[in-house]
Amino acid sequence: MGAIYIHIPFCKQACHYCDFHFSTSMGKKAEMILALQKELQLRKGEFRDEVVETIYFGGGTPSLLSVDELTHIIRAVYTHYKVGENPEITIEANPDDLSRDKIIGLGSSPVSRLSIGIQSFFDRDLKWMNRAHTGEEARKCLSVAREYFDNITIDLIYGIPGMDHKRWRENLDMVLEYNIPHISAYALTVEPKTALDKFIRSGKAPAPDETHAGEQFTILTDVLRHKGFVHYELSNFGKEGYFSRNNSSYWLGKKYLGIGPSAHSYDGRNRSWNVANNAIYLKSLNKGELPQETEVLTTTDRYNEYIMTGLRTIWGVSLKRLEEDFGTGYYRYLLKETKKYLDNGLLDIRGEVLRTTVKGKFLTDGIASDLFYVD
Structure with a gap:
C-alpha cells in the first residue's frame, strides 16, 4: 500500500512563518498542472506493485486550483496507478478560497477530505502571521464545509506571541x-530565512516562548482528551475513524511518492526529492526528465527515522521490531540511552513498546533526537 503526495507550489502571499516551497506568481499555473500529470506518468513504474490508498494535495495552497484542475490531476493518478477502493483524497485549503460554490464543487469531485488552514479565528493573530484570510472567513467556510463534507481537519497554531491562554481556549x-x-495543532516555530526569523533578529517581533507554548500544548491536550479526541501523533488529534490515513502512512514507514517541485519520496530504502524551483522543474518535465536527487538511507538513517516517527505516535517504538530490523547493537544502544528518560518519567515501556508519557509528550522531538545513533 502506498501514498501519493502532490505539491501545488503557489500561494497568494507568504505567511511570515512559512518555509515551504511556493511562488506568489501564478503565470505558469496551467503549465505546472500539465507537468504534474507528466511526472505522474513518468514515475508510474515506481509504484507498479503498490495500491494507492491516499492522494494528498499539499503546498503551497492547492485550493487556488479550480475543481476541474484538481480533477484532471486525480484522473492522471487513476490512469497510471492502481488505486484502492474509497481512497482518502485530501486537499489543503485556505478559508478565503472556500466560497460556497467552491465547496459544493469539491463536494461533487473525488476529493473526500478537506484540510483547512485556519491557524486562528482571531484577526490580530492572522495579521501577525500575514495570513490571507480573516476570522470571519474562517468561521463562514467551516459552516458551509460541514454541510458538504464529513471528513474535515483544520490546522491551528499555538505559542503565538501575544496570544494568551484565554484566546487559545477560545480558539x-x-x-x-x-x-x-480532526485537528492538527502546531507550536509556532521560527524557521531560518523566513520573514519571522528576520523580524525577530531585527527586534521587530518577539521570539516565541517555549514555556508559553508548552502551557498551551497542555491546554490543547486536556481540552481535546475530554472531548473524545485521540492524541494519536504529537501534533494530531482525531475522533475514532478520522485519523489521517495519508499522514499515518508516513509515520508507519509505508512507501510514498512525492509529485511536484520540492516533493519528497520514500521507497523503504531510499529517499528522493524534486528540485525546489518551479522554472527548473517545468523545464525538466517538458524534456521528459525528472529533476530529482536520491539518497540511499543507511541503517543508522532508518533507525533514527524510526525513533523519531515512532515516538511521535501512539504506536510507539516496538523494541521487538527494532531488534529484528536493525540488530542487537542498536537495540542495546536504545535501552542504554533511554534509561534517564525512563527514570524521570518522560518515557515508558509497556508490552515491549517504548512511548513518551503525558509528561514527556511536548518534549518528544528533543528526546527522540537525543536517542539518535551517531556513527
Missing part, C-alpha cells in the same frame, strides 16, 4: 462548536 472552543473530527 479551541470555536473548533468544537463546528464538530470538526
Whole structure:
C-alpha cells in the first residue's frame, strides 16, 4: 500500500512563518498542472506493485486550483496507478478560497477530505502571521464545509506571541462548536530565512516562548482528551475513524511518492526529492526528465527515522521490531540511552513498546533526537 503526495507550489502571499516551497506568481499555473500529470506518468513504474490508498494535495495552497484542475490531476493518478477502493483524497485549503460554490464543487469531485488552514479565528493573530484570510472567513467556510463534507481537519497554531491562554481556549472552543473530527495543532516555530526569523533578529517581533507554548500544548491536550479526541501523533488529534490515513502512512514507514517541485519520496530504502524551483522543474518535465536527487538511507538513517516517527505516535517504538530490523547493537544502544528518560518519567515501556508519557509528550522531538545513533 502506498501514498501519493502532490505539491501545488503557489500561494497568494507568504505567511511570515512559512518555509515551504511556493511562488506568489501564478503565470505558469496551467503549465505546472500539465507537468504534474507528466511526472505522474513518468514515475508510474515506481509504484507498479503498490495500491494507492491516499492522494494528498499539499503546498503551497492547492485550493487556488479550480475543481476541474484538481480533477484532471486525480484522473492522471487513476490512469497510471492502481488505486484502492474509497481512497482518502485530501486537499489543503485556505478559508478565503472556500466560497460556497467552491465547496459544493469539491463536494461533487473525488476529493473526500478537506484540510483547512485556519491557524486562528482571531484577526490580530492572522495579521501577525500575514495570513490571507480573516476570522470571519474562517468561521463562514467551516459552516458551509460541514454541510458538504464529513471528513474535515483544520490546522491551528499555538505559542503565538501575544496570544494568551484565554484566546487559545477560545480558539479551541470555536473548533468544537463546528464538530470538526480532526485537528492538527502546531507550536509556532521560527524557521531560518523566513520573514519571522528576520523580524525577530531585527527586534521587530518577539521570539516565541517555549514555556508559553508548552502551557498551551497542555491546554490543547486536556481540552481535546475530554472531548473524545485521540492524541494519536504529537501534533494530531482525531475522533475514532478520522485519523489521517495519508499522514499515518508516513509515520508507519509505508512507501510514498512525492509529485511536484520540492516533493519528497520514500521507497523503504531510499529517499528522493524534486528540485525546489518551479522554472527548473517545468523545464525538466517538458524534456521528459525528472529533476530529482536520491539518497540511499543507511541503517543508522532508518533507525533514527524510526525513533523519531515512532515516538511521535501512539504506536510507539516496538523494541521487538527494532531488534529484528536493525540488530542487537542498536537495540542495546536504545535501552542504554533511554534509561534517564525512563527514570524521570518522560518515557515508558509497556508490552515491549517504548512511548513518551503525558509528561514527556511536548518534549518528544528533543528526546527522540537525543536517542539518535551517531556513527
